[in-house]
Amino acid sequence: MSEQTTASAPWPDGVIARYLTVVDATVDVRGGGDYASMTCLGCGLHYSAFNETRTRELAQGHAEKCRAMPRPAMTA
């Protein structure tokens, strides 16, 4: 059985931090310093108005409670 999970997949370019949600999606943080952004790959939540420290906090907090599933590549 393959164990290729989201957590072990290569990070996209520009991602500086990544938080795993309870449903195996990730919240990716890009940028740094005064201008960072985060995107939840589960529900699509996006913030880009905060610095890196605050953005990391938001991303981690969101990852702990987000239960949205990533949109499947193929729909039935």
Ligand SMILES: [Zn+2]
């Ligand atoms: Zn989310």
